[in-house]
Amino acid sequence: MRGILKALAVLVVLGGAAAGSVFFGLFERSVVTRAVDQPLSPDEMKRLAARGAYIATAADCYACHTAKDGAPWAGGLPFETPFGTIYATNISPHREMGIGNWTRAEFHRAVRDGVGRGGVHLYPAMPYASYRLMTEADVDAVYAYLMTREPMAVPNRPNALGFPFNIRQSLTFWNLVNLSAKTDIAVAGRSALWNRGRYVVDALGHCGECHTPRNLMQGMEPSAYLRGAVIEGIEAPGITKPGLIAMGFDPVSLARFMKTGLSAQGSMTNQMFEVVHFSTQYMSDDDLNAMSAYLFDLDTVPDTATPPPSPAPVEVPQAVASAGRATYLNLCAGCHGSAGEGIPHVAVPMATNASLRLVNARNFLHTTLNGIPAQSFPGLERMQPMPGFADKLDDRAVADLANWMRARWGGRTPDVTPEAVAAMRHRGH
Numbered sequence: 545m546r547g548i549l550k551a552l553a554v555l556v557v558l559g560g561a562a563a564g565s566v567f568f569g570l571f572e573r574s575v576v577t578r579a580v581d582q583p584l585s586p587d588e589m590k591r592l593a594a595r596g597a598y599i600a601t602a603a604d605c606y607a608c609h610t611a612k613d614g615a616p617w618a619g620g621l622p623f624e625t626p627f628g629t630i631y632a633t634n635i636s637p638h639r640e641m642g643i644g645n646w647t648r649a650e651f652h653r654a655v656r657d658g659v660g661r662g663g664v665h666l667y668p669a670m671p672y673a674s675y676r677l678m679t680e681a682d683v684d685a686v687y688a689y690l691m692t693r694e695p696m697a698v699p700n701r702p703n704a705l706g707f708p709f710n711i712r713q714s715l716t717f718w719n720l721v722n723l724s725a726k727t728d729i730a731v732a733g734r735s736a737l738w739n740r741g742r743y744v745v746d747a748l749g750h751c752g753e754c755h756t757p758r759n760l761m762q763g764m765e766p767s768a769y770l771r772g773a774v775i776e777g778i779e780a781p782g783i784t785k786p787g788l789i790a791m792g793f794d795p796v797s798l799a800r801f802m803k804t805g806l807s808a809q810g811s812m813t814n815q816m817f818e819v820v821h822f823s824t825q826y827m828s829d830d831d832l833n834a835m836s837a838y839l840f841d842l843d844t845v846p847d848t849a850t851p852p853p854s855p856a857p858v859e860v861p862q863a864v865a866s867a868g869r870a871t872y873l874n875l876c877a878g879c880h881g882s883a884g885e886g887i888p889h890v891a892v893p894m895a896t897n898a899s900l901r902l903v904n905a906r907n908f909l910h911t912t913l914n915g916i917p918a919q920s921f922p923g924l925e926r927m928q929p930m931p932g933f934a935d936k937l938d939d940r941a942v943a944d945l946a947n948w949m950r951a952r953w954g955g956r957t958p959d960v961t962p963e964a965v966a967a968m969r970h971r972g973h
Contacts, residue, residue: 572659572716573725575676576652580684583648589688596689599682602748602831603675605690607822609635617642617690618698623669624776626762628705630669638695651687652680656727658719665715667703668722673764674750677727677743722763734843741838744831749823754780754815770839777971778814779906781898785840789852791898795840796849799832805921808851809898813916825922855901855955860947864958868948871941875933884953890928900954905946909960909968912942939965 584592600606609632611620617636622629637644643651646661654660658672666672675683708714729746730739745751756764757773772782781787788798792809805812805820812820824832833845860868873882879891886893894900899908915932937945939962946965947958 572719573723574653574657575725575727576649576656577680580649580652580680584684584688589691592685592688593692596685596687599685599748600689601823601826602744603686603750604819604823605635605686607818608632615696615698617693618696620698620701625669627709628703630667630703630705631701633700634696634698635690636693636696637691638697641697641699642695643690644695648684648687652683655683658715665712667715668718668762671750671753673722674747674753676723677729677747718761718763721761737834737837737845738843740831741834741836744835745838749835751783755783774906775815778910779902779904781902783839788839791901792851792896794850794852795836795842795845797851798839799836799845802832802835804923804925806892806925808893808896810892811919811921811927817919820921854896858951858955858957860951860958864944864947867941867944871937871945872949875936879928889926891930892927894949895953897953900950900956905950905960906968908946908950909942909965912945913969934969939969
């Protein structure tokens with residue numbers, strides 16, 4: 545017995561030593577080279593800033609680091625997580641409240657390692673697990689660009705996280721599990737277009753941060769890469785090749801959708817509307833085509849669009865069909881058309897709408913209950929506001945409407961129940 549107790553004691557000590565080693569960062573793996581210890585010259589900063597403006601736009605830095613109606617680059621945007629609320633930080637070049645005193649090397653470590661000035665660990669709401677794949681040159685360019693912005697004297701908001709999640713040093717455990725030491729993601733034998741697309745999707749655009757489900761530690765689940773996830777009650781759909789085809793996209797229409805935010809599949813809404821508004825509309829056609837090539841696993845992108853076939857309608861019970869169709873004609877057809885064709889500049893079509901083709905009806909139900917505000921898109925395009933019908937339709941009516949529309953235009957077997965609608969109504973999403 546005494547021998548067993550000694551063995552257990554040894555195991556406890558070793559386990560504690562191992563945990564302590566991780567906690568104090570002995571196993572942290574930096575991908576930042578010593579080359580960035582050398583400051584950039586004023587001429588280099590000036591030369592890099594113009595390119596940095598494009599890289600920062602492609603990486604969507606502004607959208608996350610600018611609060612609604614807040615000062616540009618001054619942070620304050622809240623991110624709701626299962627562990628509490630995290631607020632984006634001030635990355636303007638203000639010397640006290642922003643990053644104006646940060647060195648080139650400190651900026652690189654924050655972006656690629658998730659460790660800020662003074663060894664302070666960043667929360668992975670900042671997508672450094674993806675930015676880790678950025679090249680040294682691109683990080684330099686963003687650094688140079690940010691240092692040309694106007695300094696904003698806006699203090700950082702404290703995060704609202706409970707114990708133990710408020711202990712930043714504990715992120716060494718998260719980093720050990722979720723950060724890869726591999727940063728060269730180019731694949732030999734694939735075209736330059738495909739490899740550029742992978743870099744834009746995985747590094748700059750950090751698409752996986754929203755479109756890949758999370759594990760228990762809230763790290764991206766590699767085995768379900770880009771297969772879709774739920775964020776604040778809204779589904780970020782799968783954007784693998786099968787997922788995109790199921791929604792009705794082809795390589796040409798996807799690139800156009802990322803540029804304009806509008807397509808036969810509908811309009812960008814929720815967080816993706818902001819992505820288009822602040823980022824993808826300004827990206828080059830070459831980069832958008834590269835993204836499309838990578839997501840569709842092509843080495844070249846065809847010149848013309850070839851939409852995939854529409855799903856075949858599915859039979860629904862007569863009572864459901866009658867009730868759903870009546871609700872549609874009474875409340876929806878005025879804007880979306882009696883045949884779901886939509887009205888240009890007013891409302892998107894429903895006959896080809898991606899939300900009706902998704903396996904889960906979550907996004908359609910959310911929109912039906914809560915509506916969508918008026919939205920302005922690139923090229924002076926605009927969609928009128930859609931009212932929510934939470935106060936006009938009961939749970940059965942919403943379920944019948946969803947089942948009829950999804951069966952007719954989405955090819956989905958009717959599986960929406962009044963209970964599912966009630967649950968979403970109760971949650972507000």
